[in-house]
Amino acid sequence: MPQGLDMRLVQGESKTLLLPLANLLSSKVVGTAIVYGKDNPERKPGPTVRRFGVVLTAPPCKKVLVTETENQNQTQHQDNNGDLPSGNQTGQMNAHSTTRTSLLRPKQSCYIGAWNVRTMYETGKAAQIEREMNRYNIQILGVSESRWTGNGIITTNSRNTIIYSGREDNNHREGVAIIMTPTAKKSMIEWEPINERLMTARFNGKYVKTSIIVCYAPTNDAEEEQKDTFYQQLQKAVDKIPTHDVLLIIGDLNAKVGSSNEGREKSMGKHGCGTINDNGERLVDICELNNCVIGGIIFPHKEIHKKTWISPNGRDSNQIDHIIINGKWRHSLKNVIVRRGADVGSGHHLLLPKIRIHLRKAVKRSETTRIKYHTARLRDPGIQKKFSLTLRNRFQTLGDIGEGLENNWNAFRDSIIQTSADVLGTKTRSDKDWIQLDTWKLIDKRKLLKQKKHNARSERVTAKYSKEYSECNKETKRKLRKDKREYFEAKASEAEEAGKKKVNKEKFSKSHENYLGNITAEAPS
Structure with a gap:
């Protein structure tokens, strides 16, 4: 919550x-x-x-x-894994917000992904999604089927921002969301939750603004009335977008557009998969009406790098998730490819486009950044022993540097910095404090099993790895729930001890509030 x-x-x-x-x-x-x-x-x-x-x-x-x-x-920095944000929050940005940055810049690539994650109403799911975002350097991720109810905006412990739109009847189905990095959040101008299948957001730019519509369309077998309603609402959302903006329609559209683009060259390429279906016809019609291009079928790739969904039996696969851009900015879309290595326990693959605006040479600003080392790895006894041994060996050479307080300090500082860089490495992502190191290793193991399953050459080997992947996925979920429970129980005990000793009343209140908030969010709604 x-x-x-x-x-x-x-x-x-x-x-x-x-x-x-x-x-x-x-x-x-x-x-x-x-x-x-x-x-x-x-x-x-x-x-x-x-x-x-x-x-x-x-x-x-x-x-x-x-x-x-x-x-x-x-909006507090909070753990968002398995928690259902409840209540309706306004999508209006505060009028006194800070100066906005630019999302799309000339000569600088931006990655805006689309992913059906099956659900975010699951313990540890948001942490896994944020991890994959950091791994692929994604600034904005459009999420389909989030299964959160209501609508609102929250900030996670990793400083990422999530805006979401879901059902109003407290039924955990459908739902869309946008996860953005702190840099992308600074460029957001406004956002609007439409319903559980559509939401829009607009971002600032130095030369052009960007409007994103995140979709989760009904399946091809849904009732005609339901599909008509969705595409009517989508058209209304497109009509509200300023014509000079870069328009991106992303998400799980459940539409197969096929590989034939005869008579539709302006809105389609010839590198699609399969045969067009009813949802595909509807999608192509709305693209032609609004001068838009389906980006995933204009770049030549292997079939495995174009299909975004695999059936539970592992035999059927389709290209049903799409990235659509308006024709005015078609050449700013440099690539659209499926990232099969990304894994959060979903049957859909991450669809990742590369966008770069070419106008004129951008002014490069030099920024000094603070280097953060991955100190959490010291919890591992093996890494802790290696760090101590490496640092001891470096300290043994300090006797040869000569005299002088300044020289001794510089040598001491450089030894620690160099050892931290060699053994610990820099911190490339913000880890969830409550997720243990062995749980992250289990998540990595699950990802490796997924790769082995996709690379298998026979049905027997595929079935073997599918079974191992399923068992590993269940064990990962159990371990995430256990880690979270132990973390907040320890936080509650710490807060109670601080309250008894009357130490730092403000810190006690904040810790107790965070504990109660997460316990309340985990309760079934």
């Missing part, structure tokens, strides 16, 4: 906003609810009610904006 702000729609004629008690303990609330309406745009909020926090009640309205508290603590 997002702990910064909980917004619920209650019975009756009003909307209720709840600010948790922890926010009142850690900072002074300086904001209120601002209500916009047709009849009375300046109408003041309703009465204030105290109930384990502050409740602001207002009459029904189009938009509800809540100003920031002094410490800007509306």
Whole structure:
């Protein structure tokens, strides 16, 4: 559950906003609810009610904006794995946000992926997705079938931001989301949750802005009325996009477009897979109507690098996930390829396009970055022993550097830095604190089994690796749940001890709040 702000729609004629008690303990609330309406745009909020926090009640309205508290603590850095964010949160960006950066820049590639992960309502799933994002240097990932309810925006412990849109009936089906890095988050202008199958987001750019529509279309066997409704809503979303923007329609569209592009050369390439189906006809029609191009079928690749879905039996595969770009910026799409090495326990592969805007030479700015070493690896006894031995050998050579305090300090510092770089390596991703090292090794083992299954040449070997992969996947999920439970139990004990000793009241309140928030989110809804 997002702990910064909980917004619920209650019975009756009003909307209720709840600010948790922890926010009142850690900072002074300086904001209120601002209500916009047709009849009375300046109408003041309703009465204030105290109930384990502050409740602001207002009459029904189009938009509800809540100003920031002094410490800007509306969205906490939290663990998002297996937690279902509840309640409806506004998709409006704060009017006092910081200066936005550029998402697409000239001569600089940007990776905006699309992936059906089957579910994010599962313990440890978001951590695995973020890990693959860091591995493939993905700035923005459009997620289909997230299975989160409601809509809102949250920030994870890895400083990534997730905006999501799901069902309103508390049924964990469908759902779409966008996961973005801190850099991409700074460039976001606005976003809009439409329903459990569509959401849009707009990002700033130095020369051109980017609008992204994330989709999760009904299957080809769905009812005609359901498919008609989806494509009508998609067309309405496209109509709202400014014509000068780079338009990207990404996600699981459940559409086979085939390899024949006769009479449709402007919207299709000739490198598709299979035969076009009804969903494919609908998708091509909407592309021709809006001068868009299906990017996954205009680049020549092997079949395995174009098909995005594999059936549970491992025999059938199709190209049903797509990246679509408007024709005006067609040449900015440099490549679209399936990354089969990415694995989060889903039957779909990661679809990754490479986008680069060519306008003029970009001005390169020199930035000094702080190097972070992977100190978490010292938990491994083998790596700890290797680090100590390497550092001891370097210290033995310090006697030959001569005299002088400055020389001794430089040699001491360089020894530690060089040993950390050689043994630990730099920190390339933000690990979840509660996930143990052996659990990450188990996740790597599962990924290796997936590669072996895809490279198998016979059905007997494929069946063998499929069975091993299934068992490893179950063991990984069990281990993730165990690690998370042990981590938060330890945090709760630490917070209680700190409370007994009356040490650092603010730290105790924050730790206890994070523990209760995650325990509440794990409860079945």
